[in-house]
Amino acid sequence: MADIKLAFVIQRPPYKSETSTLGFTHAISYQVVEMLLEDGQNVIPTVCLVGEGVLNLIKDQKAMENYGVTSVESHGKNSLLVDLDMLVCKEDMERFGLAEDRLLDAEDMGADKKLQIVPYAEIQKVLEDSNHLLFF
Amino acid sequence: MADIKLAFVIQRPPYKSETSTLGFTHAISYQVVEMLLEDGQNVIPTVCLVGEGVLNLIKDQKAMENYGVTSVESHGKNSLLVDLDMLVCKEDMERFGLAEDRLLDAEDMGADKKLQIVPYAEIQKVLEDSNHLLFF
Amino acid sequence: MKLGVFVNDYKSTVETVERLTAEKLGLIFIQNGVFHAALKENGKPSPLLDKTGNLYALSEDLATRGLTAADVDSRVKVVTYSDVVDLIFNDYEKLAWL
Amino acid sequence: MKLGVFVNDYKSTVETVERLTAEKLGLIFIQNGVFHAALKENGKPSPLLDKTGNLYALSEDLATRGLTAADVDSRVKVVTYSDVVDLIFNDYEKLAWL
Amino acid sequence: MGVLTLACFSSLVGSKSLDFTLKLAKTAADKGHTVNLWLSSNGTMIGKAHQKHLKDYSHAEKPVRELLEKGVQICECEACALARGIQKPEAIEGVQWNAMHWYLAKIYSSDRVLHVGGE
């Protein structure tokens, strides 16, 4: 099998621990994994945001200004920029009263990808289609 | 004022982090604090166990056997041995279905003190009588 | 007692806070605790906001999470670090971090 | 899918587990997750025990917390580290840590 | 002006509790209050010198040195540090090492105590 699919499920809120940031950075590293693999071997991550994890995506985070650290938002934008599929649970957005326009996008960086707000059932499908699951 | 009363409130379960262990060890250190204080100055801690914190007190913990670390139970017994008042929330015991005989005592070590199982209202009184509160 | 409670998390803190009583109780929302001040879960404000009239949220921690004063429930006062120091010394005698 | 879920905490994990579905689902209670297998809160067993017939609790983590096989709900099988390795390779294809 | 004793049990990296504690300590000291800071558990990671400042991670060495210059007394739990492989020669100069009774003694003469618990 040449392609391995991984589901990166980010379920914790931002800035409580570094877990959600590390979820993004680990997913982004798929870009350079070919260095350690044979030709034709691929790792394909999908990032899924569920539960309090959706709170990581609120835009205009001022973490650098206030605490001198890269915001989780930046990591989310970088993930779009490297063409990762990012699925956001619709039910959890509604539960927290978050409209789509409150969430980050990476248009300003020239990213083609956008966040995909989907029912939980589609995230469940990603979990089923993936070879391995990584819950952050 | 010669006496300062402190409430050490342990509210987290055992072994998830080292927090509950450190609650006990910090309380126990009242024994040697006189080295750093003037004559007649005293620090008097009361340890209160509430919520999931009561789970720290279940006896016969095999942490040393299984993981090579001192059990939280030992720290609880040491606290009784140095004559700390330890108040356990009755409502939380009932909620978790824990009978009194499931909890540690330090009779075998010659301690005079025993756990005091009390309604939450009495713990609230300790919080009010204390000069400072330390939630672990 | 005059008790100032620092609420630093969103989900795990409700139970303990619900139980606490004080003649004067203040809730200071910091870190992910600020979500209590700004989110309406299933359309309802956090139950903690009914607990007392003395509610504060740290502006830097709101901004860090992409939240603004406009998101904050009208009962909650947005404060700075300097305000927090004054609350500690002037308004509350005992403090708790939950 | 055949999914083995490691439940390592007591309170914070219920919501995510409730949502997961799998053709074959196993719940492996470790660390403070073992309280799900042993405590009856307000007289009721943990709702997670109704989620599947494949329930396991790690014996060393029960013993570390002062719990014995007698405390464990009859639906839950008490297992060793060696059993857990076999569950991983023989019974489940995907694993989750919650 | 009063005396504020702070404790922090949270780790430097990831959690923002230690960042919060350092900012609060600085603000209180700038306002003229006397501040003490006790570090225990993963909070003892703060006392280690030579932490590389990467943009993704909180960085405490500079704020810790600033606090020491302002006269804030900072002490870390010796056992917690040793258990993490941090040796005394690696510590930031001026950060004290002691046991838990240091904290209780500081509390004794404090007007306010804020105990920032662990993860």
Place this chain on the structure above:
Amino acid sequence: MGVLTLACFSSLVGSKSLDFTLKLAKTAADKGHTVNLWLSSNGTMIGKAHQKHLKDYSHAEKPVRELLEKGVQICECEACALARGIQKPEAIEGVQWNAMHWYLAKIYSSDRVLHVGGE
């Protein structure tokens, strides 16, 4: 016999997640499986040599050396370690330092993956 890749993001001291991971790695290796272990976040504290073994705290140096002897490949996240002030010369010999793609590459050829998240 299969290949199991484990990751651990939890800190050594206090949390028992890292203890669990090390025990599971040992048990799987003893049963003849191939085991890889990726350490990130506070888990990188494991790789530091000279951790004092105090009875109150978990101690990883001995189990880590045992795993290395059994042929378990262990690698820690370089950035996470540096941000905590851990330098390469302080690491336990045999523990690799690399970036996150090491972990993804190990996953590629694994039968099973258990990702033990952070605190």
